[in-house]
Amino acid sequence: xxxxxxxxxxxxxxxxxxxxxxxxxxxxxxxxxxxxxxxxxxxxxxxxxxxxxxxxxxxxxxxxxxxxxxxxxxxxxxxxxxxxxxxxxxxxxxxxxxxxxxxxxxxxxxxxxxx
Amino acid sequence: xxxxxxxxxxxxxxxxxxxxxxxxxxxxxxxxxxxxxxxxxxxxxxxxxxxxxxxxxxxxxxxxxxxxxxxxxxxxxxxxxxxxxxxxxxxxxxxxxxxxxxxxxxxxxxxxxxxxxxxxxxxxx
Numbered sequence: 001x002x003x004x005x006x007x008x009x010x011x012x013x014x015x016x017x018x019x020x021x022x023x024x025x026x027x028x029x030x031x032x033x034x035x036x037x038x039x040x041x042x043x044x045x046x047x048x049x050x051x052x053x054x055x056x057x058x059x060x061x062x063x064x065x066x067x068x069x070x071x072x073x074x075x076x077x078x079x080x081x082x083x084x085x086x087x088x089x090x091x092x093x094x095x096x097x098x099x100x101x102x103x104x105x106x107x108x109x110x111x112x113x114x115x
Numbered sequence: 116x117x118x119x120x121x122x123x124x125x126x127x128x129x130x131x132x133x134x135x136x137x138x139x140x141x142x143x144x145x146x147x148x149x150x151x152x153x154x155x156x157x158x159x160x161x162x163x164x165x166x167x168x169x170x171x172x173x174x175x176x177x178x179x180x181x182x183x184x185x186x187x188x189x190x191x192x193x194x195x196x197x198x199x200x201x202x203x204x205x206x207x208x209x210x211x212x213x214x215x216x217x218x219x220x221x222x223x224x225x226x227x228x229x230x231x232x233x234x235x236x237x238x239x240x
Contacts, residue, residue, distance in 0.1 A: 020207065023200050030197070045170045052164060072150045079147060104153060111161045 007090045008081070019074045022067035029064040058112045065108045069101040134221040141225075142199040145192035152189055183239055190235050194228040 033051075040047055052058060076097050084090045109115070132140070162169040177186065202220050205211055211220055 020204060023204065027197065027201065045167050048170070049164055072146075072153065075143075075146045076150055079143060100154075104157060107157055107161075111157065111164060114164070 005087065007087055007094055015074050019071060022071040025067040026064055026071065029060065029067075052112065061112055062108060066105065069104055073097065073101055133218075134225075135217050138199050138202070138221045138224050141195055142203075145196040145199075148192045149189070149196060152192075156189075186239070187232060187236050191228060191232040194231050195224070198224040198228045 036051070037043065052061065077094060080090055080093050080097075084093060159173065162173045164170075176182065202211070202224050205220070206217075211217055
C-alpha cells in the first residue's frame, strides 16, 4: 500500500530544487541591492523611491518577493511536518500559511506599483 | 514476537549539539522568525515608499532604542539564514566533503553573521 497523506511533501524533487533555485534568486538580488546601496553617497527618501521607480526594478523586486514567498512556504511546511503530527491541525496551518502568502503577494504588487 | 527491552542511557547533560547541528537549528529558527516577521517587513517597505511623510515618520519611530534592538535581531536572523543557506548550497555542490570543512564553515557562518550584525549595529547607532 502506498502511504501518502494530503499534508505531506508530495515526495518529489520539485520542492527540494525550488528551495535552492529561489535561494539563488534571492541571494543575487539582495547582494546586488546591498552593494548598490553601499555605493550610494547619500541615502534618503528620494534615492530610495528612485531605485523602485522603473518597471524593471519593480519586476525584479516582485520576482524576489515571489521567490521569498515560495521559499517560505517550503520551509514552513517542513517545520510544520516535523513538529505538528495531527493531520487536521497540520492541514489548518498549511491553509493559513498559503492564504497569508497569497495575500502578501497581492500586497507586494500594490506596494511596488503604488496602487 | 517479543521485542527485547533495551535500557536507555541518555546522559542528556553530556550530549552536546555538534557545531554544524547548532548552525542548522539556528537556520531553522531564523527562517521561522523571518517568516513570522514578513507582515511587519512588508509594512515597513510599504511605509518607506508611500510618501515622504510616512518615510520620515518611519525613520523617527525606528530611532527608538527598543525598536533598534528588534531590527538588529531581524538583521541577524537574515544574515545567519543567508550565510547558512550559502553553506547549504556549497554542501549540495559537494564543495565541503570532509568533517573538518563542515566544522570550520559552521564556525565561519556563526562568526560572519554575528560580525556583520555588529557592523550594522554600529551603523544604526
